[in-house]
Amino acid sequence: MKSVILAATAAIALASPALAQVKVGHLADYSGATSDVGVPFGQGVADALAYINKTGGAGGTQMGVETFDYGYQVPRAISQYKKWSGRDKVVAIQGWGTADTEALITFIAKDEIPYFSGSYAGQLTDPNGSGEKSTKAAPYNFFYGPSYSDSLRAMLQWAAEDWKAKGGSGKPKYVHMGANHPYPNAPKEAGEELAKELGFEVLPAVQFALTPGDYTAQCLTLKDSGANYAYLGNTAGSNISVLRACDTVGAKVQFMGNVWGMDENAMKAAGKAADGVVFPVRTGVVWGGEAPGMQTVREISKVSDASGNAYRPVHYISGICSAFYMKEAMEWAAKNGGITGANIKQGMYQKKDWVPAGMEGVCVPSTWTPDDHRGTTTVAIYRAKVGGATEASVDELVKAGTIKLEKVTSVDLPRKKEWLGW
Secondary structure, eight states: OHHHHHHHHHHHHHHOTTSOEEEEEEEEOSSSTTHHHHHHHHHHHHHHHHHHHHTTTBTTBEEEEEEEEOTTOHHHHHHHHHHIIIIIOOSEEEOOOHHHHHHHHHHHHHHTOOEEOSOOOGGGGOSSSOSTTOOSOOTTEEOSSOOHHHHHHHHHHHHHHHHHHTTOOSOOEEEEEEOSSHHHHTTHHHHHHHHHHTTOEEOOOEEOOSSOOOOHHHHHHHHHHTOSEEEEOSOHHHHHHHHHHHHHHTOOOEEEEOTTSOOHHHHHHHGGGGTTOEEEEOBSOOTTOOOTTHHHHHHHHTTTOTTSOOOOOHHHHHHHHHHHHHHHHHHHHHHTTOSOHHHHHHHTTSOSSBOOTTOTTTBOOBOOBTTBOOOOOEEEEEEEEEOSOOOSOHHHHHHHTSEEEEEEEEEEOOOOGGGTTO
16 A cells, blocks of 8 residues: 555656655554554545645645555654654654654654644643643644544533433443553543543443454453443454454443544444444544535545545545645745745644635634644534444445444533643
């Protein structure tokens, strides 16, 4: 896949030799522990960057893009970053995981390289380190979508109302589940604190690895604890194993996935065990939905699928949004001193409730300021619906209505100062 992407990008660059070029890094997980969701997101980013080049570049400037599959290995990410920031002189990076993004915070700030991550850890949202629970300033970190913590806060608010609506008595029980790793742990403390405020009994966390496995023991623990609501902090691949195991042992729990915790591919793989899982969706529409910007999305999809028939999961469209926000910040930079990292960062602050041109109805209006990198605190919650056997392709299952993504609600969280960076 990597070679295909690089070839496509190179061909586009050769077709426009007269245009100026800046270098952009693209760090992806196509082979590691989070590749189940890393592949569609990374493909969305890569296709969008290639499409931008094909249609004139960012303000007339072509992007020389190198996509690097680091297999979710932090040392490989740091090594690649040193190449990009040193010899290659990239002006921006489309990144990926939480552990590697957090490891690079200080470096990218020093080097003034805007870093658009696939990690939505709350601590990446505080550019000045002024939040009560911030661990450090993250002035060059950006991401598209609500933070992991805000997504969990929204789902807990929904869960509290869901408990009442179902006539639940006493305190509902909440449990955080996931690997003992920076990514699943990122919203743990914030979620547990709000759960207590909302009247939940918070149970001890249940750990399971980031990779698929036999998690029967964890599901038996869950069942014995009487948990009512459980947060799945891992990506879809390992969550599928949990959902299947819990279905087998009869653990009747309302699962709440993180933004990477569920998608159409996971619904097919988990089958009926995924039915009812709720999770955040970052875009205003999913594949097959109607929005003006979907015409552009479908054209972008043809970069890697000339037939135009490929079904694209929720992560693919989110990857496009991440690339397009960077693109418009680069356009502002081009008109205001040139496309440098520092100017791209300033470009991110120029608009309010911002939707990139061509992405109307797709990318959720977002605002970044010099004091607050929470692009949005609005969280759309969807429910996975699986109504039958799932042996067919995702495209066929969606067309048949066997699997559906149903919007449950949208929660507008207050932009609390004490939640900044946490």
